[in-house]
Amino acid sequence: MKPEIRIAKKEELPDLLALEKLCFKEETFHKKQLGYLLLKAKSLVLVASADDKIIGSMIVLLRENIMQARIYSLNVHPSYRRMGIGRSLMDTALEFLKERGFRKFTLEAGVNNTAARNLYESKSFSVDKILRSYYKNGDDALHFTKNL
Numbered sequence: 001m002k003p004e005i006r007i008a009k010k011e012e013l014p015d016l017l018a019l020e021k022l023c024f025k026e027e028t029f030h031k032k033q034l035g036y037l038l039l040k041a042k043s044l045v046l047v048a049s050a051d052d053k054i055i056g057s058m059i060v061l062l063r064e065n066i067m068q069a070r071i072y073s074l075n076v077h078p079s080y081r082r083m084g085i086g087r088s089l090m091d092t093a094l095e096f097l098k099e100r101g102f103r104k105f106t107l108e109a110g111v112n113n114t115a116a117r118n119l120y121e122s123k124s125f126s127v128d129k130i131l132r133s134y135y136k137n138g139d140d141a142l143h144f145t146k147n148l
């Protein structure tokens, strides 16, 4: 199964919200926030689609004044994990950012989120700081960066 990785369409907002809720039970975007990111903000919103469904998504905020980008969210549907979809979304975002001259890519991941940490480390992101009690449940986060 090879999903298509492409820019999200605005009518896909409900599918993106549903996937977000499924992947992040506690800390999810609200419809308004996600709608803003999809429609108005300087952002890159990618989806992975297969079997006529959205099975993965990635939201990247683009800070063009300093040519830095930050991952806001990355989700793969639980039934489609460990098939390379997270990596494909990341590769597409990296290609997009490099083509447009972005210099730095940053993100946060929970200290206990082994899947995310392994994915980012495999893409040569490195930890530059620990963000104490970053999440609502009190968990710390690691701040990752990668020079492009």
Ligand SMILES: CC(C)(COP(=O)(O)OP(=O)(O)OC[C@H]1O[C@@H](n2cnc3c(N)ncnc32)[C@H](O)[C@@H]1OP(=O)(O)O)[C@@H](O)C(=O)NCCC(=O)NCCS
Pocket (backbone or CB within 6 Å): 023, 024, 073, 074, 075, 076, 077, 080, 081, 082, 083, 084, 085, 086, 087, 088, 108, 109, 110, 113, 114, 115, 116, 118, 119, 120, 122
């Ligand atoms: C993190 C997440 C996006 C990874 O997506 P995925 O499509 O399953 O990842 P991939 O199949 O592309 O895996 C790429 C690499 O990540 C690492 N990885 C992925 N899942 C892993 C797991 N369950 N355990 C350990 N390493 C894992 C591996 O290094 C893997 O490479 P390999 O399969 O060649 O060993 C997915 O697990 C997810 O949606 N999690 C919930 C939401 C989340 O935590 N998002 C990240 C927020 S910071």
